[in-house]
Amino acid sequence: DIVISQSPDSLAVSLGERATINCKSSQSVLYRSDNKNFLAWYQQKPGQPPKLLIYWASIRESGVPDRFRGSGSGTDFTLTISSLQAEDVAVYFCQQYYDSPITFGQGTRLEIK
Amino acid sequence: QVQLQESGPGLVKPSETLSLTCSVSGGSISTSYWSWIRQPAGKGLEWIGRIYSGGSTTYNPSLKSRVIMSVDSSKNQFSLTLSSVTAADTAVYYCARENPSSSGWYDYWGQGTLVSVSS
Numbered sequence: 001d002i003v004i005s006q007s008p009d010s011l012a013v014s015l016g017e018r019a020t021i022n023c024k025s026s027q028s029v030l031y032r033s034d035n036k037n038f039l040a041w042y043q044q045k046p047g048q049p050p051k052l053l054i055y056w057a058s059i060r061e062s063g064v065p066d067r068f069r070g071s072g073s074g075t076d077f078t079l080t081i082s083s084l085q086a087e088d089v090a091v092y093f094c095q096q097y098y099d100s101p102i103t104f105g106q107g108t109r110l111e112i113k
Numbered sequence: 114q115v116q117l118q119e120s121g122p123g124l125v126k127p128s129e130t131l132s133l134t135c136s137v138s139g140g141s142i143s144t145s146y147w148s149w150i151r152q153p154a155g156k157g158l159e160w161i162g163r164i165y166s167g168g169s170t171t172y173n174p175s176l177k178s179r180v181i182m183s184v185d186s187s188k189n190q191f192s193l194t195l196s197s198v199t200a201a202d203t204a205v206y207y208c209a210r211e212n213p214s215s216s217g218w219y220d221y222w223g224q225g226t227l228v229s230v231s232s
Contacts, residue, residue: 001174038217040217040218040219042219048224049207049209049222049223049224049225050158050207050219050222051222052218052219052220055212055217055218061220093157093158095158095218095219097217097218098217100171101160101173101174101175102148102160102163102217103160104157104158104159104160105157106156106157107157107158
């Protein structure tokens with residue numbers, strides 16, 4: 001199985017400041033023939049299902065604010081929230097879909113400082 | 114707007130079988146892969162497996178011996194059965210749709226249903 005590790009486990013950031021969450025896979029999720037990274041990011045608020053934010057490592061889902069940015073390639077990826085808003089308080093997960101079984105990171109809890 | 118809704122018993126006894134159904138509305142079940150994903154309280158997400166409308170399945174090897182998924186296209190539903198459950202199977206169970214343009218990421222999720230395993 002591809003193991004996905006996120007860091008940090010939790011993060012407190014001031015409103016308006018930048019938040020950075022890292023995701024590392026145990027093997028590359030880059031499919032070289034089309035240069036696509038098989039990685040997605042989700043946001044989960046309490047009592048709700050995960051919400052898709054980013055796919056192909058850097059493509060924002062329709063309706064996702066542009067303060068959310070995904071980057072990285074191969075085994076190392078980052079989700080950046082450029083200016084933290086109160087509604088961004090949530091747990092964030094990354095997910096690889098390069099190989100079966102699909103696996104998720106353990107999650108990063110983002111709070112307001 | 115595609116909507117998914119899980120249904121099934123909220124309490125299952127140890128060693129018995131968990132059965133859940135996901136009803137899909139606002140879109141055809143024939144266009145995508147459909148998955149079950151679970152989340153123990155306060156923990157991460159575990160992929161259980163997926164099924165296509167034609168019935169082909171892929172299961173997580175960690176659960177494969179206990180999992181069966183099926184699809185009923187006439188009802189726009191798909192189902193999960195998990196046998197020989199233990200307390201470790203207590204979790205919120207989600208059904209979700211893989212984006213039909215390319216398999217792998219989940220663009221629609223059900224609200225989730227809590228299944229507790231207890232005598």
